[in-house]
Every structure is written in structure tokens, then in C-alpha cells.
Amino acid sequence: IAGITQAPTSQILAAGRRMTLRCTQDMRHNAMYWYRQDLGLGLRLIHYSNTAGTTGKGEVPDGYSVSRANTDDFPLTLASAVPSQTSVYFCASRPGLSSGANVLTFGAGSRLTVL
Amino acid sequence: GENVEQHPSTLSVQEGDSAVIKCTYSDSASNYFPWYKQELGKRPQLIIDIRSNVGEKKDQRIAVTLNKTAKHFSLHITETQPEDSAVYFCAARGVGTNAGKSTFGDGTTLTVKP
Numbered sequence: 001i002a003g004i005t006q007a008p009t010s011q012i013l014a015a016g017r018r019m020t021l022r023c024t025q026d027m028r029h030n031a032m033y034w035y036r037q038d039l040g041l042g043l044r045l046i047h048y049s050n051t052a053g054t055t056g057k058g059e060v061p062d063g064y065s066v067s068r069a070n071t072d073d074f075p076l077t078l079a080s081a082v083p084s085q086t087s088v089y090f091c092a093s094r095p096g097l098s099s100g101a102n103v104l105t106f107g108a109g110s111r112l113t114v115l
Numbered sequence: 116g117e118n119v120e121q122h123p124s125t126l127s128v129q130e131g132d133s134a135v136i137k138c139t140y141s142d143s144a145s146n147y148f149p150w151y152k153q154e155l156g157k158r159p160q161l162i163i164d165i166r167s168n169v170g171e172k173k174d175q176r177i178a179v180t181l182n183k184t185a186k187h188f189s190l191h192i193t194e195t196q197p198e199d200s201a202v203y204f205c206a207a208r209g210v211g212t213n214a215g216k217s218t219f220g221d222g223t224t225l226t227v228k229p
Contacts, residue, residue, distance in 0.1 A: 031215050040124070042204055042221040044157070048217055058216065059116070090158065094215070102147050102166075102208070104217065106158040 002025070007076035012113045013081050021076040021110045023091035030096040031103070032056075032074040034066060035049050036087040043090065051073055052097075081114045086111075117142040120219025129148040129228050134195050136223045138205035139187040148181060148188045149217070156203045162203075163190070188196050195227045 004025045025032065025076040030051045034057060035043040035058075045058030065077045074093075078085055086091050092105040118141040128134050140148075151163035165172045165179045165188065172179050176195075181188040192199055202224050206217040 033216075035219075040221060042121075043206075043219040044218060045218070059218075070227070091178060102149070102164060103161050104149070104151075104159075109159050 004091055004093060004105060006089075006107035006110050008110060009108070010113075012115065013078075013115055015081055017081050018032040018051070019078045019081055021078075021089055021091075023074045023076065024072050025074075025091075025093045025105075026072065027095075027105065028071060029093035029105070030071065032068065033092045033096045034064070034074070034076045035090045035092060036060065037090060038083075038087050039046065044087075046076065052054060057073075072113070078112075081112075083114045086112060086114045098111060117145060117207055117209050117216075117218040118229060119218045119220045121205050121223060123223060124221065125224045125226075127226045127228065130195060130197060134190075134192045134225055135229075136189060136190045136203055136205070136225070138189070138207075138220050139185075139227055140207040140218075141186065142207065142209055143183075143186060145207040145209050147180070147217075149175075149180060149206050149208075150190050151200045151204045151206065151219075153204065155170070159204060165205075167227055192225075195225075197227050197229050200225055200227045 007022045033048045034046040047066040049055045089110045092104045146167040153158035153159040178191040206218045207219040
């Protein structure tokens, strides 16, 4: 089934540890995004990639890094996790940047708890 | 950057009544305004969207209106049902250097009481 796969589904992590959240899509979408969702704060953009080989910073990029080596994969890395990074992380994608490629498709989310 | 404000944060209605959720945005160049529904523990899913060259769009019980001059847009749900209970998010998508990046409102928790 076409879509976005995120892993892990849930993770508890000690502060200071490095963590990579994986995101893979099989829809050949050019643009991919990472959002974090905190209670009462909606979805906030962490990083994005408009096409393979390019990335950009969103609203809340500090403490996170991304890479886009190919079209399908867009991993999010926390180099040294802190408790404030406890959140639900959603990966999303859309076909491209043209006005006809508007709809965001979301993954199922990764719940991360940093102790 | 773009700023999106959403009201109310919570909304409780009786089954069969209408529900209205409003959003305002700051960047007059934004040109795409989607609405997402998120059920508990699930991913956000698009329910309706509108582009800046359209004033209103309907899909069965759901409608969205856009006022570009005032920079606000609203979601209208008629004949609400218990399965409409969820968190609803509005978003605005930018252009230029913000092309492709959607800014979300903080969400509205809608409860439909049977």
C-alpha cells in the first residue's frame, strides 16, 4: 500500500542519547517534511526538503538535523536528546511545489519520550 | 514568516447542530488553505481545502469559506454527528521562499454530544 512509513512507532530515550527517526515514502513525492506535535500547539515544522539533495529549516529546527540522500527517505536525527524534545513526530510528503500538488500525506507518527 | 491563529480551541455541540471553526493568517501572499481532521491517536488527514482564487467550497456536510481581504477562513460542519468528534487543524501555505511550507493553527477539539 502506497504511503509513508515511520519508525519507530514509539521510543523512550535517555537524555543525551542520539536518536534517528526514520521516514520512507513510496509515492515518489518530491517534497517531504518533519513536524512535531505538542499538546495545544498544533503541528510545528522542524525541517523540510523540496527535492532530493536539498533541505531547509522550519520553525523549530534547533537540536534536529535531516538528510535527503534520495527521493524516498528523509530521516530526522536528534544528536543529543533533551526532555523538551518529548513529542509526537510526524513525517509528511507532497508530490511537489506546483499549485496542483497541494495535499500533504502524513505518516502514522513516532512518539518519542526523552527522560 | 506566516502566523495562523485558530479559534476556538475547544467546541462542544449537540448532534445535528452546526459547528464553525475560524482561522486567521498573516501573510497575504499565502495561497492554499487546507483543513485536517485528526482522530485520537491517528495521523492528520485532509478533509477539505481551498485555494486563494476561490471564495467557498463545499463537500457534503463540510464547507470552507475564505475572505482574502480580511485574511481569514472558516470551516463549517453541518448536521454534526458523533464521528465528527476530533481535533481539527487549519493551515496556510506560503509562496516564494515559503513555497511548500504549511503553517498550522493550534487546533480545535470538537466534541459532538449524542
